[in-house]
Amino acid sequence: MDLSSLFRKELTWGRHKLLALFAVLVVLPAVFAYATFAFQHVLPTDAPIAIAPQTASVTRDDLNIAKAAVTFFSDPATYETKAAAMDALNREQVYTVLTVPPNLTDGSLGTAQFHVYVSGSVVPYQRPAQALTSITSYALDNTLPRDVTATRHVVGKKYSLSSYLVPTFVLTLVSLVALAYLPYTFDSEAAVLDRLRVETSLHAVVASKIAFFAGLLVVPLAVFDVVSASMGADLHVLSVGTVVVTLLTFCLLSLVAATVVLVVGFGAWGRIANLLVLGFVLTFSGLAYPVGFFSPARRWLVRHVPTHYAAIATRGYVLRGDPVTAYADWLLGLAAAVVVAAVAFSGAVELYERRA
Numbered sequence: 001m002d003l004s005s006l007f008r009k010e011l012t013w014g015r016h017k018l019l020a021l022f023a024v025l026v027v028l029p030a031v032f033a034y035a036t037f038a039f040q041h042v043l044p045t046d047a048p049i050a051i052a053p054q055t056a057s058v059t060r061d062d063l064n065i066a067k068a069a070v071t072f073f074s075d076p077a078t079y080e081t082k083a084a085a086m087d088a089l090n091r092e093q094v095y096t097v098l099t100v101p102p103n104l105t106d107g108s109l110g111t112a113q114f115h116v117y118v119s120g121s122v123v124p125y126q127r128p129a130q131a132l133t134s135i136t137s138y139a140l141d142n143t144l145p146r147d148v149t150a151t152r153h154v155v156g157k158k159y160s161l162s163s164y165l166v167p168t169f170v171l172t173l174v175s176l177v178a179l180a181y182l183p184y185t186f187d188s189e190a191a192v193l194d195r196l197r198v199e200t201s202l203h204a205v206v207a208s209k210i211a212f213f214a215g216l217l218v219v220p221l222a223v224f225d226v227v228s229a230s231m232g233a234d235l236h237v238l239s240v241g242t243v244v245v246t247l248l249t250f251c252l253l254s255l256v257a258a259t260v261v262l263v264v265g266f267g268a269w270g271r272i273a274n275l276l277v278l279g280f281v282l283t284f285s286g287l288a289y290p291v292g293f294f295s296p297a298r299r300w301l302v303r304h305v306p307t308h309y310a311a312i313a314t315r316g317y318v319l320r321g322d323p324v325t326a327y328a329d330w331l332l333g334l335a336a337a338v339v340v341a342a343v344a345f346s347g348a349v350e351l352y353e354r355r356a
Contacts, residue, residue: 007294033259047292048075049096050085054115057102066100066114069143070136075296085159089117089155090313090320091327095125095292096132098150107145114140114150120158121319124289159319163233166224167314168287170237171307173220174246177213178253179278183271185209188262202262202349210254214247221246241324248334249310253281255341262348287311 046274051067067076077094079085085097097117103109116136118129129152137150186209223238236242256277261270285297285307291299302308309330316322324331 008072019024035129044294046073046075047096047125047132047290048077048094049098049132049293050079050088050094050095051076052079052082052085052099054082054101058100059102062100062102062104065104065143066098066140069139070098073135073139074132086155087115089150090316090322092119092122092290092315095119095122095290096129097301098136104144104146109146109187111147111149112140112144116147116150116152117155118152118154120154121164121315122290123159123164124163125292126154127160145313145349146181153339156320157234160233163228163235163319164315165288166228166233166235166237167311167318170221170224170242170246170312170318171249171285171287171311174217174250174280175253175281175307177217179251179274182209182213182254183257183261183274187266187271188256196350202352204259206255210251210258213254214250216318217246217250235318236321237318239317239321241327242314244319244324244331245310245313245327245334248331249307250336251275252306252334252341255345257347259345260343262345262352279307281307284308285311305333311335 024331049070051063051070053063063078067078074096076098077152078090082097082099085094085099086143088094095118099115099117101112101114101308104112114131114136116129118125122125133150133152137148141148160258221238221242227236228235228237257274260273260277264270264273284302284305286294286302287307292300309327313327313330315327317324
């Protein structure tokens with residue numbers, strides 16, 4: 001067989017794999033490119049920050065003055081205590097905590113010392129936070145009768161970009177398996193699905209498949225953990241929290257994928273629909289960049305996507321080594337989303353059996 005014949009063979013193969021090639025060569029690069037460059041068009045000038053008192057003697061007027069001074073370049077929210085603000089920082093609900101000293105309007109006092117706290121684990125926000133500290137000092141110094149200084153503090157360990165991206169890769173892998181590979185396995189078994197439905201049930205077939213792949217996902221977590229340790233990175237990829245949030249996310253996305261296949265149909269259309277869901281998850285979950293980089297409208301959308309909270313929790317477990325209970329409410333929310341997805345899947349099964 002000469003080279004031209006081999007090339008024609010590959011073209012024939014490619015014609016039968018157009019959807020797979022389109023997904024790998026067009027859809028995924030487009031999603032990753034958008035996730036890489038989109039944030040550059042929305043500078044974090046309206047990123048959420050927390051305004052909190054340094055001591056109990058700080059008045060509401062002091063907090064309002066500080067809040068008004070930084071409103072034009074951020075989206076500030078007032079917190080009653082520094083502890084509450086730091087908890088919001090850890091959960092990426094805010095990206096900076098500005099603590100306010102008392103008696104801001106008393107010009108007879110000395111320099112007013114403000115403190116700016118940022119998380120060392122939110123790597124993309126480190127450079128903007130440096131500029132934010134300088135702008136904060138300048139804005140307050142021109143507003144108050146007292147001299148003002150602002151000191152920046154990094155909370156926790158500072159990580160490299162490569163370490164920061166490990167949780168992103170973990171959830172990206174989970175999404176790919178659930179929304180790309182799992183639908184492919186459904187398609188490969190479509191011919192025997194009716195026989196399996198008679199011998200057992202679609203619920204059992206899908207449940208066994210999800211359970212099997214969920215168990216396999218522990219393997220890449222172990223690989224990430226071993227490689228990270230060998231590279232000297234202080235990460236916690238195989239922690240209990242990471243395993244729990246990974247499995248919950250996989251179950252949620254797998255049930256969504258199975259529902260889409262049953263509703264839209266097996267074959268090309270079902271795979272395309274799941275690829276669209278995959279693109280949505282990768283783009284609007286805040287996997288790579290903090291949601292503070294996005295516009296207010298897109299930020300609102302991202303905060304209503306369950307996988308966004310999975311992404312933050314994964315960063316907390318992997319980078320900061322947070323205990324499982326730190327995100328217990330979000331894990332319960334993910335579990336509730338899994339239950340809703342299971343109910344939707346049951347409805348899809350009933351619809352499929354009526355049409356069969």
